[in-house]
Amino acid sequence: MKKITIVGTGLAGYTVARELRKLDTSTQLTLVTADDGAFYSKPMLSNAFAQGKTPQSLINFHANQMANQLNATVLTNTVVAEIDSDRRNLRCDDKRIEYDQLVLALGARPVRLPVKGSAADAVLSVNSLLDYGQFRASIASVKRVLLVGGGLIGCEFANDLVRGGYAVTLVHLGQTLLDGLVPAAIGRGLQAHLVAAGVEIITGTTVTTINRSGSGAFAASLAIGREVETDCTLSAIGLAPVTNLATGAGLQVKRGVVTNNFLETSHPGIYAVGDCAEVDGTWQPYVMPIMNQARALAKTLHGEKTSVIYPIMPVVVKTPAYPVVVVVPSTTHGTWQSEDQADGAKALFWDAKNQLRGFALGGRCAAEKAALAKQIIV
Amino acid sequence: MKKWQCIVCGLIYDEELGLPEEGIAAGTPWSDVPDDWVCPDCGVGKEDFELIEM
Numbered sequence: 118m119k120k121i122t123i124v125g126t127g128l129a130g131y132t133v134a135r136e137l138r139k140l141d142t143s144t145q146l147t148l149v150t151a152d153d154g155a156f157y158s159k160p161m162l163s164n165a166f167a168q169g170k171t172p173q174s175l176i177n178f179h180a181n182q183m184a185n186q187l188n189a190t191v192l193t194n195t196v197v198a199e200i201d202s203d204r205r206n207l208r209c210d211d212k213r214i215e216y217d218q219l220v221l222a223l224g225a226r227p228v229r230l231p232v233k234g235s236a237a238d239a240v241l242s243v244n245s246l247l248d249y250g251q252f253r254a255s256i257a258s259v260k261r262v263l264l265v266g267g268g269l270i271g272c273e274f275a276n277d278l279v280r281g282g283y284a285v286t287l288v289h290l291g292q293t294l295l296d297g298l299v300p301a302a303i304g305r306g307l308q309a310h311l312v313a314a315g316v317e318i319i320t321g322t323t324v325t326t327i328n329r330s331g332s333g334a335f336a337a338s339l340a341i342g343r344e345v346e347t348d349c350t351l352s353a354i355g356l357a358p359v360t361n362l363a364t365g366a367g368l369q370v371k372r373g374v375v376t377n378n379f380l381e382t383s384h385p386g387i388y389a390v391g392d393c394a395e396v397d398g399t400w401q402p403y404v405m406p407i408m409n410q411a412r413a414l415a416k417t418l419h420g421e422k423t424s425v426i427y428p429i430m431p432v433v434v435k436t437p438a439y440p441v442v443v444v445v446p447s448t449t450h451g452t453w454q455s456e457d458q459a460d461g462a463k464a465l466f467w468d469a470k471n472q473l474r475g476f477a478l479g480g481r482c483a484a485e486k487a488a489l490a491k492q493i494i495v
Numbered sequence: 496m497k498k499w500q501c502i503v504c505g506l507i508y509d510e511e512l513g514l515p516e517e518g519i520a521a522g523t524p525w526s527d528v529p530d531d532w533v534c535p536d537c538g539v540g541k542e543d544f545e546l547i548e549m
Contacts, residue, residue: 128503158502158503158504160503160504160505160537161503161504161505164505168505177502404503404504404537404538404539405537405538407538408533408537408538408539409538430538431536433504433536433537435504435505484516486516487516487517487535488516
């Protein structure tokens, strides 16, 4: 009987499995994960306080429940050391797991903040429920949190933590928040509202050194010459696709594991999906692209080769103080037209033919998302 | 009127309000939302929404 093996039980891995099972209830399905295989929502980690959730309550299903629902084997706490693509098996600890079709859903890992100092090793990052549990435990009895990185995750955590009663300082390298994603008008609006919500925001700099300062606290030095006293430092300066298994097996890897529109890697029988994959030249570490990829891949695995075709996929930044929605233009040939409005900001991206190719909305303007999305030319 | 919440991104479908901008009229019960409808914020299907207990 055909065997399908999926490495990774994050949203991508589990969604491929679930979508496959809607089409095929008999093919042998095995999922392998280095962690405990809990099914949880990654977006919820940066909104847990707003949602009233604890790390434990963020688990939707445990691995054994997923195994039952999927009629699959879920091998937890199992590290895959190597893919043997000739023999079609995975070398793991003491055993080999066979496959006819292999799906790599390895995710991404946080980029490490290059800091010096006696407490450099105490800087935390969160990209899993396990990380999040450790972070919440670290801040359980303290007050001050220093966040490094004002991108999507950093801004969401800043809003959520201040909602949770913490004294938050957010340090961001760029001049405006979310500058990798939205024009400055929206970044300025977000900053103003996060500050109004109680977040201290310092832009145009980064943390260079962190030292322990006695009584369990830390002293963080910024490049601009300031010092910030804090009880915990959380770094959110970006993600890098996990690709080691693919590289080791000789698959084509650039920023991520390279695939075509069918999620096929450079090696027959091996597919990649989610945050680890660079699909037809683009890396989109968000939920909506993953859902579209997983649905197409499930059909392909079932025998109906299907390319992923993306709808317009707005990226939502869940900062309740000032919600942000952005459709990133598919081209750089064009200009942003921004306008500040009462309690909001709106930016539209027009190409040379005066077609709307993208938008970024903040605050009250975020409600225009659906209407504007209809006007976008891909 | 009931509320359903997306377990992945937290979006709330309020039956009383519907989602007119997404083509679902106010007052539309959850059971009448098409089966192939996906969360407008994150793309997951109806099966990943849970009823919010009041």
